[in-house]
Structures are given as C-alpha cells and as structure tokens.
Amino acid sequence: MKNLFLAILILAMFPNVSFAIGAKSTMKKIMDSWIGENLETVIDHWGYPTQEKTIAGKKLYYWINSYYTVSGNQYGVYGGESTCNRILEVDKNNNVIKWQWEGNSCPATYFTGKKFVNPNNNPWRKKDVK
Secondary structure, eight states, X not given: OHHHHHHHHHHHHOHHHHHHHHHHHHHHHHHHTTTTOBXXXXXXXXXXXXXEEEETTEEEEEEEEEEEEEEEETTEEEEEEEEEEEEEEXXXXXXXXXXXXXXXXXXXXXXXXXXGSOTTSOTTSOOOOO
C-alpha cells in the first residue's frame, strides 16, 4: 500500500513523465498494429502521406503533423510547436515492415489515438480465444 501511494504521489508530482511514458507505450502499439499491412490500407485510414522518400533503397512515407499554440495572460505570452510525425517503411509489395515516430503531441492513450490504430489489428481489442 505504501508503494502504491508513493507511485501515485510521484506521478502526480511529475505528470509530464507519466504522459511521456504513456505516449511511448501507446505509439508503439499504434505503429505495431500496421506491421504487415498494405500501404493503401494505411492511406485509407491516415490520408495521403506528407512526404515520400527513397533513402538507401528503402521506401519511406512520412505523415508530418505540426501546429503552433499560443496562450497568454497578464504575465506574458507563451507559445510552442506541437508535433507528431509518423514514418513507415514498406517492402517491394508496399507492405509495412518498419516504423518510427517522434514528437511531443502524439497520443498518450488509446482514446486520444484510436484514429491512428489499424482497425484490422487493434491491439486494445480482445482477441478471440479458441
């Protein structure tokens, strides 16, 4: 009980740490859900990629999302860029074989990231047990 209280206290004191841990875990599940899927299916769900590149013979597709936020009060104006970039590598048959993501505004939970999850391979959905 003491350890549970300590863990909750630490997460309450450092919410950015718990958010970062959640985003990393959530994005891994989201991106893993697309491994083996055809690029056309990804495009059907994510829309067209922002960029397409061939680097060292590897075909890469980029979905780049960024926006600026500005807020202020009587003490000043604050702003910054929020990003969530997703990169998929496909094989010669256009099937996803690798992925990468980066950013400070990627989904931290299934509920904020479900639009990015492969509906054919949803890691949060219970698998049928035979």
